[in-house]
Amino acid sequence: MITARGLARRFTARGRTVDAVKGVDLDVAEGELVGFLGPNGAGKTTTLRMLTTLLRPTSGEATVGGCDLLQDPVGVRRHIGYVAQGGGTAPECRVHEEIELQGRLYGLSKADSIRRGAELTEQLDLAGLDQRLTKTLSGGQRRRLDIALGLIHAPRLVFFDEPTTGLDPQSRANLWEHIRDLRAEHGVTLFLTTHYLDEADSLCDRILVIDNGEIVAEGSPDSLKASVSGDRVVVGVAEDSASAAAEAAGRLEGAHEVTVTGEGVRFRVPRGDTAMPELLRALDAAGIPMLSMQVQRPTLDDVFLTMTGRSLRDAEAAPAGEAAHVA
Ligand SMILES: Nc1ncnc2c1ncn2[C@@H]1O[C@H](COP(=O)(O)OP(=O)(O)OP(=O)(O)O)[C@@H](O)[C@H]1O
The missing domain is CATH 3.40.50.300 (P-loop containing nucleotide triphosphate hydrolases)
Incomplete structure (x- = not known):
């Protein structure tokens, strides 16, 4: 067509x-x-x-x-x-x-x-x-x-x-x-x-x-x-434990994009649901209480983020290449 x-x-x-x-x-x-x-x-x-x-x-x-x-x-x-x-x-x-x-x-x-x-x-x-x-x-x-x-x-x-x-x-x-x-x-x-x-x-x-x-x-x-590699996991821990939690997350098989945020750690892992118990055990062993956790399947916004380095929502807020309309 x-x-x-x-x-x-x-x-x-x-x-x-x-x-x-x-x-x-x-x-x-x-x-x-x-x-x-x-x-x-x-x-x-x-x-x-x-x-x-x-x-x-x-x-x-x-x-x-x-x-x-x-x-x-x-x-x-x-x-x-x-x-x-x-x-x-x-x-x-x-x-x-x-x-x-x-x-x-x-x-x-x-x-x-x-x-x-x-x-x-x-x-x-x-x-x-x-x-x-x-x-x-x-x-x-x-x-x-x-x-x-x-x-x-x-x-x-x-x-x-x-x-x-x-x-x-x-x-x-x-x-x-x-x-x-x-x-x-x-x-x-x-x-x-x-x-x-x-x-x-x-x-x-x-x-x-x-x-x-x-x-x-x-x-x-x-x-x-499916082309985006892995689930997005956000784990909440106390601010002074965030670096140690990030290290534990980084040791999970296939973990990548590990980032320390104000509220804890964010990373990607192939299967968030199976990685969580292992991370919980590692944090327990290190004496770090897990305050919250969120596992998210990839979204189309993740696809956009992977392809462009920006979130579609951020891109919306600041449209690229603005110009005066001539027609
Ligand atoms: N007549 C025009 N003269 C100059 N620039 C233009 C003109 N029409 C579009 N543009 C520019 O071309 C780019 C693409 O615009 P376009 O309207 O196609 O985007 P869009 O994806 O449809 O956005 P929106 O979701 O806001 O409709 C923008 O940078 C816009 O400013």
């Missing part, structure tokens, strides 16, 4: 150059649900805008929905749906007007637009809201309307830019269900960007992790997590 090679985009503004996307290769097969995960400013939206023909790549090539991105952008647009980050509904328009207008824009007759609109509002739990002004919808309803608009022409490939940003947890979970249904019941191929780790983890078959315009990891959530 999508094949891209060396896709790149450089922005130049007031003498400053930003390489927002630096030669990305990606492949998405029919029926896949693929997530594009990365912190703010990583290059997700820029990649999505290139793949949806809204932005011309500086270099590289791609085929999207069977059409060449550069030679046949109109063909690409005909085959894809795009649900943008901010949505595009006019606040004073009624729900049915938005849907019908969208249908007409895609060349459907008025009757077909109404029929398709009825199908989509039913499918996306918007039935009964036809006469409402879009500004009166809840955040979740508005996102579902955005999705209905993106699906009006029954595309087989849909791009979502941060579908659940700004929604409360319940509306997010509800939207995930709708996204899953699109694939399960209608076989739609989905490509979505997100900076939510839980969203990528729970929703996607496969994740591409992007940072600073480059794909740094790729795979299923489980295989990515």
Whole structure:
């Protein structure tokens, strides 16, 4: 459904150059649900805008929905749906007007637009809201309307830019269900960007992790997590015992990344559950009381940390490569 090679985009503004996307290769097969995960400013939206023909790549090539991105952008647009980050509904328009207008824009007759609109509002739990002004919808309803608009022409490939940003947890979970249904019941191929780790983890078959315009990891959530070496263990001990506890932790088989923290020791070990009794015995023998312990399976954030040296959450707080927008 999508094949891209060396896709790149450089922005130049007031003498400053930003390489927002630096030669990305990606492949998405029919029926896949693929997530594009990365912190703010990583290059997700820029990649999505290139793949949806809204932005011309500086270099590289791609085929999207069977059409060449550069030679046949109109063909690409005909085959894809795009649900943008901010949505595009006019606040004073009624729900049915938005849907019908969208249908007409895609060349459907008025009757077909109404029929398709009825199908989509039913499918996306918007039935009964036809006469409402879009500004009166809840955040979740508005996102579902955005999705209905993106699906009006029954595309087989849909791009979502941060579908659940700004929604409360319940509306997010509800939207995930709708996204899953699109694939399960209608076989739609989905490509979505997100900076939510839980969203990528729970929703996607496969994740591409992007940072600073480059794909740094790729795979299923489980295989990515399995690629991180070992469980993360945090053991609380009194401050004056932390160095001795770190030495004991360092003697565990396969222990690495041993760090003394304010509250104790942090390290990685292949199997946290089996390493803990041994560490407890070693600390006991050294007369060091263990105050607390935590064993965590690797998360997608650990994957990001391993690949980039930063936590995705820290990267969020301080986005890389900020630049003035020129378009
Ligand atoms: N029109 C533009 N002019 C100049 N720089 C830009 C422009 N659009 C994006 N950039 C820069 O390119 C980089 C990538 O931005 P992009 O919006 O693709 O990131 P993102 O991963 O989608 O972030 P977010 O999660 O915040 O949407 C950033 O450094 C951004 O400031």
